Amino acid sequence: MPAVISFLRSYLLTFGLFAMAMKMKIHPDLSVNFAGIKLKNPVLTASGTFGYGEEFADIIDLNKLGGIIVKGISLKPIKGNPPPRIWETPSGMLNAIGLENPGVDVFLRDKLPFLRNYDTAVLVNIFGYSLEEYVGVAERLDGVPGVAGLEVNISCPNVKAGGIVFGTDLKAAFDLLSAVRKATRMPVIAKLSPNVTDITAFAKVARDAGCDGLSLINTLLGMAIDIRSRTPRLANRTGGLSGPAIRPVAVRMVWQAAQAVDLPIIGMGGIMTHEDALEFILAGASAVAVGTANFVNPRATLDIIAGMETFLTQEGIGSVKELVGQVSVA
């Protein structure tokens, strides 16, 4: 008799766990609300690695993405830097594209209508060579249907006059982000430069300027030299380092920023797999952006979303939100 009871107990226990797992499988919740922007999952594409979506539409279903952060847009078209523009490095690459883009008018006329066909959040990365230009783009995009928010690039290392000048000076960053904040009703996300000593100081400046969220990190300033010709590998001499080589730096900075401010964070820097993405989420990111991986594996974003869902199911975690900032540092 006790044997039968024991059998029944273990049977029910196993069945119960199985049923629970099945329930989880149906229900793992990947959705997040990022600074008021509804994302069906926390996986976005990083600016400058996904164009304006068109090139990837043949390969992956854009509807499955949490969001698309489009290539940086300025008030006027930008031709970009002379070649060579890229150089591969160990587990990474240097680039100095120079923010080549068709300008905000062409974006609105030719690029955005395509993206409106998809059920995914579109964030527009904006930049300028002066405060006025940033404000100008922000104003042009304010209230435009199909745009969920603005990511303000104050951190491009490859343009002389703009970008990083604002991203490495606290006062300039505050003035710029405050001005952009006043120019739009949309969520404003500040994309921070890792090329600073104390990332938390810039996170606080973004908060004080009224930003709704943070994106980090942009590329790390780097250089490679051809030892035979004794010349830099890039025509721009220096460039931005991206790819898995920079991931530990990025995770550390996301963690530090998350400790310092209450703003939600889009974490990025060398994410190749769902494990990488979950590291950022545990460090404090509410969402992640996949960048260089899109070049290496055009399906990377979808693989990451699927992997994340499987992980949550296996671990019995109901929602990805439960993991945000849950790294234990006791």
Next chain:
Amino acid sequence: MPSNKLHQAKVLLHRPAGRGYYRLVLLAPGLAAAAAPGHFVMLRVSANLDPLLARPFGISSVLSKRSIELYYRVAGRGTTLLTTVDPGQTLDLLGPLGNGFPVPDKAATPLLVAGGSGFPPLLYFAARYGKQARLFVGSRDKECLPPAAVMKDLRSRTKAVHYATEDGSRGTCGFVTDSLAAYLVSPMGGEKPVIYACGPHAMLASVSRLAEDHSIPCYVSMEERMACGLGVCMGCSVSMKAGGYKRVCKEGPVFDSREIAWGRVPLRGGR
């Protein structure tokens, strides 16, 4: 038609082809069916993160409409790692990518100009439109020419092969552009030449100049470092005479040579 399709390509054949080259045959039916001369593919040489990026390779042939053939020379870490790939393995393959060579007019005589390791797209071209074509091939010495089997194939598919080696060990002593120039001074009776060239930038710039001097149409297949092959990284841009840049992967790799601002094209390596 070019397409951004991602394929899991099975390695059917992979062996040294001589003169430092390897021949790689990949099973990719969808890709093979869509390919045309001048198209290229992005191939990941391993699943590891280092080297990180896929490599661009010009398609040298489509075999029985199901597989593609690539030739590569071991030139760096990526191609060195590629040599260790065994038949039966699968590799990530993207393509066919880019815009191929324009189809030659029936009355035209295509002049195929191959320098360095630039022969693969021209081998494909010769298989399709080679009957009336002349091949101009050049290298440092005869040991640096394309593999013997490739040369045999090219000889059988074209009307004539004009050799040039810098040490004079085969054909004209000098650059491939020297033998091309010699031909252009007095083309064979009634031939209407159109140039199709692939090779180092310095060679392409010289070929382009010759074409302009003789008012001959000239199409060049450009090689540039690229990260994605899809048109999004903007890494493979070349300077245009009209100003600005065009992407080798998207608007190219084949360009009308008159479009390119050769003075602003970085010259890598010799001819």
